[in-house]
Each structure stands twice: as C-alpha cells, then as structure tokens.
Amino acid sequence: MLLKSKGSNEIASSEITPKEICRAVQMSRRQMVAGVGAAAAAAAMPRMAFGLDKLNAVPSSYAVPDRATTPQAKAQSYNNFYEFGTSKDEPARYAHTLRTRPWTVRIEGLVKSPQTIDIDKILSYRPIEQRVYRFRCVEAWSMVIPWDGYPLSELIQFVQPLPSAKYVQFISLADKKQMPDLGDSGINPPYSEGLRMDEAMNPLTLLTFGSYGETLANQQGAPIRVIVPWKYGFKSAKSIVTIRFVDKQPHTTWNDLNSGEYGFYSNVNPKVDHPRWSQATERLLNSPGNSLFDKRVPTLMFNGYQDQVASMYAGMDLKKNY
Ligand SMILES: Nc1nc2c(c(=O)[nH]1)N[C@H]1C(S)=C(S)[C@@H](COP(=O)(O)O)O[C@H]1N2
Numbered sequence: 196m197l198l199k200s201k202g203s204n205e206i207a208s209s210e211i212t213p214k215e216i217c218r219a220v221q222m223s224r225r226q227m228v229a230g231v232g233a234a235a236a237a238a239a240m241p242r243m244a245f246g247l248d249k250l251n252a253v254p255s256s257y258a259v260p261d262r263a264t265t266p267q268a269k270a271q272s273y274n275n276f277y278e279f280g281t282s283k284d285e286p287a288r289y290a291h292t293l294r295t296r297p298w299t300v301r302i303e304g305l306v307k308s309p310q311t312i313d314i315d316k317i318l319s320y321r322p323i324e325q326r327v328y329r330f331r332c333v334e335a336w337s338m339v340i341p342w343d344g345y346p347l348s349e350l351i352q353f354v355q356p357l358p359s360a361k362y363v364q365f366i367s368l369a370d371k372k373q374m375p376d377l378g379d380s381g382i383n384p385p386y387s388e389g390l391r392m393d394e395a396m397n398p399l400t401l402l403t404f405g406s407y408g409e410t411l412a413n414q415q416g417a418p419i420r421v422i423v424p425w426k427y428g429f430k431s432a433k434s435i436v437t438i439r440f441v442d443k444q445p446h447t448t449w450n451d452l453n454s455g456e457y458g459f460y461s462n463v464n465p466k467v468d469h470p471r472w473s474q475a476t477e478r479l480l481n482s483p484g485n486s487l488f489d490k491r492v493p494t495l496m497f498n499g500y501q502d503q504v505a506s507m508y509a510g511m512d513l514k515k516n517y
C-alpha cells in the first residue's frame with residue numbers, strides 16, 4: 196500500500212522496492228542488537244502495574260499459530276503508519292514525535308453515556324492478555340506477533356452502546372505538530388476505520404496496548420490500537436482518539452481512497468485477489484534477516500481464524516463483500 200505522491204489517488208504496487216528493503220534491513224540489523232538487549236532486560240525485570248513500561252501480561256487461552264514469531268525488531272521497523280511517512284522504515288524513524296501521555300479516548304455516538312476516558316483508566320479495566328496472532332497485510336506479507344491487550348468487547352460492554360448502534364468507527368489522532376507527514380500521503384486525515392458490531396464484539400478483536408510484553412512502540416500505534424487478525428492489516432487503526440458508535444457503515448480511509456481495491460470487510464481471502472496482485476500467498480516476515488528471502492506460503496481463508504469468525508459471514512457473498 197504505497198501512495199505515489201501527495202494528493203495522488205493512485206496506489207503503487209504491493210511489492211516494496213529493493214531500495215526500501217535495503218533500508219529496512221540496515222535498520223533492523225541495528226535495532227536487532229538493541230532489541231535483544233531489551234528482551235533480556237525485560238525477562239530480568241519484575242512485572243509492573245498497567246500503564247507502566249512493561250505490561251502485566253497474563254497467559255492467554257488463545258492458541259499460538261504454527262509459525263515462527265516475527266523478531267521484535269522486524270515488527271517494529273517495518274510498519275505502515277502514513278502519518279509518519281509512506282515507506283516501511285519511516286514510522287520507526289519518525290514516530291518519536293508522537294506523545295502518548297496524556298492521552299484520552301472519546302467515546303461517542305450511539306452510546307448510553309458519551310465520555311472521554313483517560314488511557315490509563317482504559318488500561319486498568321481488565322487484565323492484559325498476550326495473544327500471538329497472525330497479522331496479514333493486504334500487500335501480501337505477514338507477521339506473527341504477540342500482542343498485549345484485552346478484548347474490545349470488554350470496553351464496549353463497559354460503555355454500553357445503544358441497541359441502534361450497528362457499527363463501531365475508530366478514528367486516529369490527526370495532529371500535524373506530532374505527525375509531520377499528516378496529509379502528505381494522499382490520505383485525508385484523520386485515519387478512520389470501522390467494524391460491524393458483531394465483528395467488534397468477536398472475542399478475537401483485541402484492544403491493544405502492547406506487543407512482546409512491552410507497551411506498543413509509537414510506530415505500532417501507541418498508546419492504543421485495535422488488532423483484527425482475520426482482516427487485512429489496514430482495518431487495525433492505530434493511535435485511536437475516538438471510538439464512535441453509529442447506525443450506518445462508517446466511511447473508512449482506504450475505501451475512501453480506492454473502493455475498488457479496499458473494501459469495508461477486507462477479510463483475508465486467498466480467493467479474492469486485489470485488482471493489481473494476488474492474495475493467494477504471503478511472504479512470512481519472520482526471519483531476523485532480509486525480508487526478500489523470507490519464504491512465501493499459501494494464504495489461509497480468514498487468515499486461519501475461520502473457526503472463530505466464518506459464522507459471522509454465513510450467507511454473505513464474500514467476493515462481493517471484499
Ligand atoms: N492511523 C493509522 N492506522 C493504520 C495505518 C496508518 O497508516 N495510519 N496503516 C494500517 C496498515 S495499512 C497496516 S498494514 C497496519 C500496520 O500495522 P503495523 O505497522 O503494526 O504492522 O496498520 C494499519 N493502521
């Protein structure tokens with residue numbers, strides 16, 4: 196998912212350029228050294244309360260996927276976060292300007308009591324679970340990442356949407372002072388995504404605050420994002436400031452840009468190609484080395500989560516509702 200230039204409506208090919216890969220690899224080598232040190236330090240450290248540096252992760256009952264975990268340094272140096280640039284290595288280089296405290300999330304729309312909640316309060320509602328999820332990008336690469344959070348359904352139950360609420364919209368921060376590239380990528384800020392209410396309530400949908408047992412890196416969408424593991428990565432909005440309950444399907448960023456290429460549902464589906472490339476296989480970004488040499492494997496329907504999610508789409512034409 197690469198936009199050519201400011202204001203352009205055209206999105207360049209799925210495959211990243213060799214130049215970009217070289218930069219990402221140089222980057223990840225440097226970060227790898229730092230990453231290994233940090234992991235060792237984390238293991239030696241006592242667990243702390245929520246909202247502090249290390250998350251108090253409790254083991255989750257969710258099965259670990261049968262794939263190697265992506266090295267932390269790779270997951271944190273190969274990102275999509277257009278508010279900080281369109282190259283995969285730019286969010287890691289530039290997202291340090293994002294301030295993740297103080298941070299509040301506005302709960303609004305069709306909800307019993309609209310309110311603004313402090314991030315540390317949201318963190319304290321529930322124990323944090325660690326879930327190792329497959330994460331599949333529409334650009335046909337994937338990672339396996341241990342995410343730390345709790346089901347979005349818990350927050351939704353807490354704020355009590357009205358029965359008329361049929362969808363949830365997530366809106367990301369849009370602050371030019373903290374996000375120098377805001378608006379330069381062709382994306383009209385703020386980044387907006389959405390789920391149908393049953394998708395938002397599905398136990399797989401994770402309100403996410405951390406990864407690898409640590410708070411999210413800024414480039415991963417700190418301090419709060421969603422992870423929807425059976426959908427393409429762009430459904431997982433980062434650095435959320437507003438959660439809005441609505442009765443109609445909300446507009447979403449990539450669908451606004453090109454509705455023929457990015458649908459509202461965006462369920463991972465090897466049988467529905469992106470108009471400009473196949474979705475039948477994916478490159479597993481799980482080696483510590485050059486992503487170019489990471490192997491390609493067949494993509495699974497619903498990213499392998501069909502048992503947990505397929506019933507939500509019974510009777511729907513998933514070719515039409517891509
Ligand atoms: N606010 C915001 N959220 C975003 C994006 C973005 O550009 N801005 N990119 C999306 C895309 S295309 C992907 S693949 C994932 C990437 O998440 P990751 O960098 O943690 O892998 O974030 C999604 N959420």
Ligand SMILES: [Mo]
Binds near residue numbers: 196
């Ligand atoms: Mo993506």
